[in-house]
Amino acid sequence: MRARSHSEVASLAEAHALLGLTGPVEADALTAAFRAAVKAAHPSAADGNEDRFRRVIAAWRLIQDGERPLALAGPAVPPPAPPVVAIGPMDALNGGQVAVRLAGRTLNIHLPKGLRSGEHLRLKGAGVGGTDIYLPVLIRAADGLRVLGDDLFMDWPVPTRLLEDGGRLEIDTHAGARSAWIVAGQTPLRLRLRDLGLPARGSRRQGHLFVSLQPSDDIPSAAEDLLVRFTRVWTPDRLAA
Structure with missing residues (x-):
């Protein structure tokens, strides 16, 4: 039996x-x-x-x-597992819409701001017998950004000379340019930009943006950049005039 x-x-x-x-x-x-x-x-x-x-x-x-x-x-x-809704960090930051294929149909689902990986999007009455379906959310790295919990992470190239001597640094973030001051010989090479992570949502706090500084000899320092601009404007012909 x-x-x-x-x-x-x-x-x-x-x-x-x-x-x-x-x-x-x-x-x-x-x-x-x-x-x-x-x-x-x-x-x-x-x-x-x-x-x-x-x-x-x-x-x-x-x-x-x-x-x-x-x-x-x-x-x-x-029952078939609900599809995972994969979104990018910018979708989690700003919200919007995402197309999801479900039971032979394509649904446009609203994304609220501040979604975290592991949360679920509720589809009312879309399941068996009119039950609700809960779609798990996964935030994948994209646009140079990674997400961990409430926080965002990105890399930013920095002239090796600037890291050695210290000075002012401009960083292009998803929220626009941000300035930071580098201390000579600073370690570890990571900066925290407050409140530039995922927005607060429910019990989840406002996140931060962590920027890993990547030493590079392929980009000019601030002083070298100014020198290049100066030489472009003040050519020998202009100096002679």
């Missing part, structure tokens, strides 16, 4: 109990009971878990099929 798996529902009585029912009900009441039960059983709910979620769906199918006993043939088949 085959052992019964956790995701099987053997009888209509058990199916009704899983949906919080004592027996057959009208279609509208059955749908309402299923929506409430599957929402409470969803893995993202406080008291939910994957096994209970599967069993509620199996119970719904059994009741819809009538009196035919349901023992899921072979291993239990979980």
Whole structure:
């Protein structure tokens, strides 16, 4: 005799109990009971878990099929995992819209400002039996920015001479140019620009932008840049005049 798996529902009585029912009900009441039960059983709910979620769906199918006993043939088949919504750091900063392919349809989903990786976007009534679907969010590195928690990270090339001697540095950030002062021989080579990370959202704090300074001999120092500009303007012909 085959052992019964956790995701099987053997009888209509058990199916009704899983949906919080004592027996057959009208279609509208059955749908309402299923929506409430599957929402409470969803893995993202406080008291939910994957096994209970599967069993509620199996119970719904059994009741819809009538009196035919349901023992899921072979291993239990979980509902398809919701697609991951992959966005870039600028989407997390500014919000906007993203197109997601779901059940053969393309949906334009609103992105609020300040999304973090691991959060979920709720699609009301888009699941089985009109249940809600929760799409996990993943923020991928893009546009020279990386995200970790509330904070943004980027690299910025700096003339080696400036790092050795110290001086003023201009950094192009997503929020515009920002100035910083480099101390001679500064280590570690990372600056924190306050409040330029992900915006505050719910219980999450305003993040910061961390800039890793990358020594480079391929870009001029501030003094060398001024000298180049001077020589471009004051050519020998102009000096002779």
